[in-house]
Amino acid sequence: MMARPCCVVVVLLLLAEVSSLGEGVPNPGFVARITRKGLEYARQYGMATLKKELSNVNLPDLSGSFKAGWMGSVRYECRSLRIRSFQLRNSDLHLRPSQGVTASLSNNYMSVSGNWKVEKGFITLEGTFVLSVDGISISISLTLGKDQSGRPTASVAHCSNAIGHVSIDISGQLSWLLNLFRATIESKLKNILTQKICEMVRSSTTSHLEPYLRTLPVTLAIDQIAGIDYSLVGAPRVTSRALDTPFKGKFFGLRQRFRVPFRSPSVKLPWEHDRMAYIAVSQYVFNTASQVYRQAGLMNFTIRNEHLARLYPNMEVGLELSPESAPFLTFTPGNVTLMPVMNIEAFALLPNASDRSPLFQLRARTNISATISVSSGKIFGSLSPGSKLELELKHSHIGFFNVGLMESIFNYYAPYVVYPSINAKLKEGFPLPLPRDTYLNSLQLQILQNFVLIKADID
Structure with missing residues (x-):
């Protein structure tokens, strides 16, 4: 199956001549780094893929004529040409800062088998041959960019190859006839192979790589409310030690998009x-x-009378909770916290009517601890109380009432009403921007300043 090898060929062969992240490009919300270790893994898979591709190359038949002494002109054919084996001896991969990645193969070996046929008048002679090709060198560089949608693109910028030595072993009836024009056959087959190698690279780019790159998600729907934008905010950045790819990493509303009133902080990955x-x-x-889920109303909660009977036993009472602003998570080394400010409005349901009468308004503050985890290509979260909820009276329509008792009720019921509802949503998680059939294993997670760092190997 081509899908899995292609995912690493993307890294191995098709990241050449990319530029550094330009001035004026916004800070990414998501950065993926491939290290030298990752590139080495990609190189091994890429070489195996290249070997498989070369072994499946169809070579054209050869035909022509030559003069064989007293026999005069003799017509020949070489057909059913097939690459029998391909030995990849040396391959190399270099990171070139601000330029890209150079992939090269040298001193490789190939053998080609086929059938020969000679015709002179009504006489036909046939046999087989094996062509040995040694000292094959291939140099490949491609341009990786991004299209208007923010999806990566790839095209062949340069491909060259050279063949050192070619020899042919001919067998069959009167094989000495073909030996008379051995040099001609060797030269023609050498030219065909030289042309076919780079044709194969270009064809593989069009038929395998480009469709594979299109499987990298630009936008993903998370649920019926939100999606996430994973378009590239700039070209990949090459350093002497790694390759970094910057993604936007921004949630948006599926029904209505809005401007985010804050920017992504700078993210500096440790070396x-x-x-x-x-x-x-x-x-x-x-x-x-x-921000998206607050605007959609998913952070609003209603607490009905069964939780408030101690305070208002003879009245249908409800409480509506809504965030004063979107609660923001703060990442510091080892910790993820948020300090939401909630508005609480109490109301009484009037008898025989759909109207309600306002009772009082409160402001609630608390610290919440968040836990971030990663598994199966998704990021998950959960919340737990970090401190007791503190209430402040904003306005009362009924005069004095016991804020302390209301505070106790909220601190008692919040873990059973509010947190489970939010955690059920966070448990669904959101996916990482991985191409098709690309998997991460041996996952580790570390909370750093302004971001969470995921360490992984590629499978």
Whole structure:
């Protein structure tokens, strides 16, 4: 199956001549880094894929004529040409800062088998041959960019190859006839192979790589309310130690998009190289999600009379909770916290009417601890109380009442009413921007300043 090898060929061969992140490009919400270890893994898969591709190349038949002494002109054919084996001996991959990645193969070997046929008048002679091709060198570089949708694109910028030595072993009846024009056959087959190698690279780019790159998600629907934008905000950035790809990483409303009134903070990944991939997810990603779901009303809660009977036993009473503003998560080393401010409005349901009478308004403040986890290509979260909820009276329509008792009731019921509802949503998680059939394993997670760092190997 081509899908899995292609995912690493993307990294191996098709990241050449990319530019640095330009001036004026916004800070990404999501950064994926491939280290040298990851590139080495990609190189091994890429070489196996290239070997498989070359072994399946169809070579054209050869035909022509030559003079064979007293026999005069003799017509020949070489057909059913097939690459029998391809040995990849040396391959190399270099990161070139601000230029890209150079992939090269040298001193490789190939053998080609086929059938020959000679015709002179009504006489036909046939046999087989094996062509040995040694000292094959291939150099490949491609341009990786992004289209208007923010999806990566790839095209062949340069491909060259050279063949050192070619020899042919001919067998069959009167094979000495073909030996008379051995040099001609060797030269023609050498030219065909030289042309076919780069044709194969270009064809593989069009038929395998470009469709594969299109599987990298630009936008993903999370649910009926929100989606996430994973378009590239700039070209990948190449350094001497790694390759970084910047994604927008922004939640948006499916029904209505709105401007986010804050920017993504700068994300600086630590220079670690033990793992193949490092993924930085900025607090910006989580906070744009908070903004979307607040506007959609998913952070509003209603508490009905069964929870308030101690205070108002003879009255149908309800409480509506809504955030004063979208609660923002703050990432500091080892911790994720948020300090939401909630508005609470109490109302009485009037008898025989759909109207309600306002009772009082409160402002609630608390600290909440968040836990971030990653598994199966998704990021998950959960919330737990970090401190007791504190209430402040904003306005009362009924005069004095016991704020302390109301505070106790909220602190008692919040873990059973509010937190489970939010955590049920966070448990669904949101996906990482991975191409088709690309998987991460040996996952580790670390909370750093302004972002969460995911360390992983590629499978």
